[in-house]
Amino acid sequence: MESIIGSKIKKMLPLLMTLLSMCLLFAQKKYSGFDPGAIWEDTEGLHINAHGGGMTIVGDTYYWFGEHKVKGGRGNQSWVGVRVYSSKDLYNWKNEGVALTVKKDPASLLIEGSVIERPKVIYNEKNKNYVMWFHHELKGQGYDAALVGVAVSDSVTGPYEYLKSFRMHPKVWPLNFSEEQKKHAIEKSKEKLKWGEGSVHGVYFLRDFEIGQMSRDMTLFKDDDGTAYHITASEENGTLIISKLTDDYLSLSNEYVRIFPGGNNEAPAIFKQNGKYYMITSGLTGWKPNPARSAVASNMFGPWKSLGNPVRGTEEEKATTFKSQSTYIFPVVGRKNAFVFMADRWTPQNAIDGRYIWLPIEFEGDNPIIKWYSNWNLSFFDSKK
Numbered sequence: 001m002e003s004i005i006g007s008k009i010k011k012m013l014p015l016l017m018t019l020l021s022m023c024l025l026f027a028q029k030k031y032s033g034f035d036p037g038a039i040w041e042d043t044e045g046l047h048i049n050a051h052g053g054g055m056t057i058v059g060d061t062y063y064w065f066g067e068h069k070v071k072g073g074r075g076n077q078s079w080v081g082v083r084v085y086s087s088k089d090l091y092n093w094k095n096e097g098v099a100l101t102v103k104k105d106p107a108s109l110l111i112e113g114s115v116i117e118r119p120k121v122i123y124n125e126k127n128k129n130y131v132m133w134f135h136h137e138l139k140g141q142g143y144d145a146a147l148v149g150v151a152v153s154d155s156v157t158g159p160y161e162y163l164k165s166f167r168m169h170p171k172v173w174p175l176n177f178s179e180e181q182k183k184h185a186i187e188k189s190k191e192k193l194k195w196g197e198g199s200v201h202g203v204y205f206l207r208d209f210e211i212g213q214m215s216r217d218m219t220l221f222k223d224d225d226g227t228a229y230h231i232t233a234s235e236e237n238g239t240l241i242i243s244k245l246t247d248d249y250l251s252l253s254n255e256y257v258r259i260f261p262g263g264n265n266e267a268p269a270i271f272k273q274n275g276k277y278y279m280i281t282s283g284l285t286g287w288k289p290n291p292a293r294s295a296v297a298s299n300m301f302g303p304w305k306s307l308g309n310p311v312r313g314t315e316e317e318k319a320t321t322f323k324s325q326s327t328y329i330f331p332v333v334g335r336k337n338a339f340v341f342m343a344d345r346w347t348p349q350n351a352i353d354g355r356y357i358w359l360p361i362e363f364e365g366d367n368p369i370i371k372w373y374s375n376w377n378l379s380f381f382d383s384k385k
């Protein structure tokens with residue numbers, strides 16, 4: 001008797017399995033738009049784990065890299081590494097695994113428990129490889145190290161090989177630091193300054209001249225001609241430094257500028273439209289949101305002109321950038337002048353729960369602006385033509 005039932009079940013097994021997988025397929029959420037601030041599930045039903053993210057486009061596929069966070073406050077350190085997802089429609093994301101893994105080896109600077117933030121990946125045509133840059137803080141040292149890290153891979157999804165972490169431009173002067181500014185900075189170094197004044201006067205810059213400049217919140221920007229730039233919050237987050245990368249994208253060249261000294265800009269995100277470079281940044285309040293800023297330039301090395309807060313909306317939205325902080329801006333494949341602003345709504349007490357705020361970039365005259373849309377999709381850009 002038992003064996004008859006057993007063999008019947010055995011026979012039905014393939015059918016049962018097909019039914020089960022069909023059920024799972026139907027249960028899977030299929031997105032057809034963006035819902036900023038909501039839980040955003042990947043194709044396996046898990047909240048996407050790619051904070052402080054960046055976007056790399058290969059053909060018609062988007063790769064979203066970001067910080068893999070874990071539960072609780074300890075999630076602000078890196079226990080896994082950098083995760084990557086792929087998508088062709090920007091709404092539905094497949095988990096492609098861990099692109100850069102933290103190390104167990106205590107001799108490695110990339111040991112688990114160090115801080116890896118804001119990873120960005122660009123493709124290097126010369127070496128036919130993908131290069132990842134990220135903000136790196138050493139284990140147990142808070143945010144004191146202020147290093148930038150580099151990793152490389154032949155495949156976009158990795159695994160990325162960790163190469164190095166370093167302070168920027170030791171003993172190298174920027175292109176825009178005149179003899180007069182140098183003298184002024186030396187004089188001001190003798191005074192007792194209030195916190196923050198050091199970056200206005202170039203005092204922090206001089207302080208770090210020998211050991212190299214700090215690098216915290218950062219992004220990469222690859223120009224149409226293949227020149228790539230690293231843009232980062234330096235000098236105690238007071239001044240932005242923009243550096244040209246070497247041809248292989250593995251190092252900083254000696255060409256760099258300081259911009260908005262003492263402007264306290266963080267979280268830089270850059271895009272280029274009609275030959276102009278636009279930058280959106282945040283102010284300096286840690287995980288807490290603050291009003292965004294924007295700027296424009298005809299050349300990456302400046303001069304950069306401030307355009308003020310790009311957010312349009314309620315007073316609260318303007319004051320908090322929709323309770324978020326910028327991380328990246330990317331172009332939509334196949335659409336002209338269509339850019340998406342990516343930002344993080346941080347939840348430092350439970351880091352893994354951080355939410356993603358993606359909104360379309362709009363223009364008011366020549367100024368990029370951002371408005372809130374609780375439900376939107378790419379057809380938004382059709383109406384803007």
Ligand code: GAL
Binds near residue numbers: 052117267284286325
């Ligand atoms: C923010 C920064 C984040 C993270 C945080 C730590 O200002 O944008 O990436 O570094 O501070 O407090």
